[in-house]
Amino acid sequence: MTPVLSKHWADPEGWTLAAYRRQGGYQALPKALRMQPDEVIATVKDSGLRGRGGAGFPTGMKWGFIPQGPGPDGAPVKPHYLVVNADESEPGTCKDIPLMLATPHTLIEGVIIAAYAIRASHAFIYVRGEVVNVLRRLQAAVGQAYAAGYLGTNIQGSGFDLEIVVHAGAGAYICGEETALLDSLEGRRGQPRLRPPFPAVAGLYACPTVVNNVESIASVPSIIANGVEWFRSFGTEKSPGFTLYSLSGHVTRPGQYEAPLGITLRELLTYAGGVRKGHTLKFWTPGGSSTPIFTDEHLDVALDYEGVSAAGSMLGTKALQIFDDTTCVVRAVLRWTEFYAHESCGKCTPCREGTYWLVQLLQRLENGQGHETDLDKLADIADNINGKSFCALGDGAASPIFSSLKYFRDEYAEHIRLGACPFDPARSTFWAEGAR
Structure with a gap:
């Protein structure tokens, strides 16, 4: 196990600003603000961080798609927006909600760094409306960040301004799709948009927009603080880093298991106590219910983007639903x-x-x-x-x-x-x- 994002989840006060600072929080932010925005994008790109929301698209590359400088006709650039997709609703997926509940400042620091990198002065965190406790916890943490000068105008004397809006969704699964989420943020019925244009060109309010998953953004501060080589020391060459695997179902100790990408279900089950006593594994999902199922023949498949794809499925949200031999x-x-x-x-x-x-x-x-x-x-x-x-x-x-x-x-x-x-x-x- 490699606890990084989940290292302080057991701390009952871990959601507070004081506890986050004691844990080394907000140390990556001043470092990022001393860098040029393009340097931050290059660092995240070099780290190999891939989107943790499902598709596994390279995060730094996604940030790099945001157009910079005046348009071809000399017109000024439109405002840029950062949107965090916290509408976690894939059956079996339960990693973003505990992260926001236990250590919301990890996400907020990541949001500030990401917004600075893409030159956005407004960021939105779109949260499922049903999880009221998470919504309140996140709003309280944003308030603490404003009071401490991490949000607002001229953040830490850098000249960078950022406003964060925590938005509650209305409980539609489709709003986990990034363009449907953008329509919902704009006050319309959440339905996917025709692409192109892609959000990087015409997203929220028809302006350049980056949409990232909670875990993706929360991984950024540790990359900035510890460096590219540190991050690449975890995982595999093409799927570097650590991630949260959600084990649920017929397993002895269900829960969140943070491990390097490339670990196998067989190894994860040793930490989780195996399949429930007296039963054997029948089938399982590698990334939530929308990914093709695997059987006990796939226990040794490397749980990274390439390994799972080669075996005929998708890593997705890494929601490992375990079904034993009693399941129809x-x-x-x-x-x-x-x-x-x-x-x-x-x-x-x-x-x-x-x-x-x-x-x-x-x-x-x-x-x-x-x-x-x-x-x-x-x-x-x-x-x-x-x-x-x-x-x-x-x-x-x-x-x-x-x-x-x-x-x-x-x-x-x-x-x-x-x-x-x-x-x-x-x-x-x-x-x-x-x-x-």
Whole structure:
């Protein structure tokens, strides 16, 4: 384990400014403010930090896309904005909320440095409205930062000004998609935008905007404070650094495990006490429910962006949901698909209609009323969603369908042959009391 972001989570006063300073907080900020903004971008780019929100896009490169200097017609540059995506809603993902609750100043210091680097004078932190305790904790920490002179005008005599707005979302899964989040911030219904233009050119209020995940931004202060080589000493060559792995489900000690990128699930399970006593691993997600599932054959896959991709899935948010041998695959996939059908924004036909019909087929199969042709229908509908929806969240709904049919087609067929689910509902449901 490599506790960096989570090192002080056990401190009951760790959320306060005084505790954060005692832990070495706000030491990276003056160092960054002595650098030129382009130097900060180059440092983050050289570190190899990749987005921790799902896609793994290089953070420094994303910052570098923000246009600098006057436009081609000599017009002044539009204002730049930094937006932190804290709308954590992917089933199984639970790393950003504890980070903001335990050490919110880690995020705030990262926001200040990132905003300085991209020359933004306004930053927004978009938080799920349901997590009121996190919202209040973050607002209190922002207030402390203002009072201490870390926010506002002329920060630490540098001439740099920054205002931070903590914005509460309304609980829509689609707002985790960056352009839908921007529409929501502007007061409109959260729905994905057509791209191009990309947010780096025309994002919030049609101005150049960087949208980053909480963990991505919170990793920046330690990179500035300790240097590129220190950060690259963790992880792998193409996926450097440390990250938070969220283990949940049928595991002895669920929780957050901060480790270098490239660790395997087999090793993580040794820290988490293994699969619950008396049972064996059946399948698991490497990055939340929208990533193709793995089985016990993938215990030794390197959990970095390249390793997971080569094995046929995505690292995503590193939400490792563990399912043991009592779990009905059809029921688990049905629960996920019901979530995607409910949370579809309805903007595009493939996702809006496709997720609805996937639920109907899966319910029929789970209830023992399926037909042999239903399995091909499932694959066909998922194919009509995958790559054809307005945003990547449609692809996420198709992923569990494809992967579960790939590894557990016989279990689907067993539902049809028996005319019922072969698993005891009291023991097989992932969310049942006995599975906790």
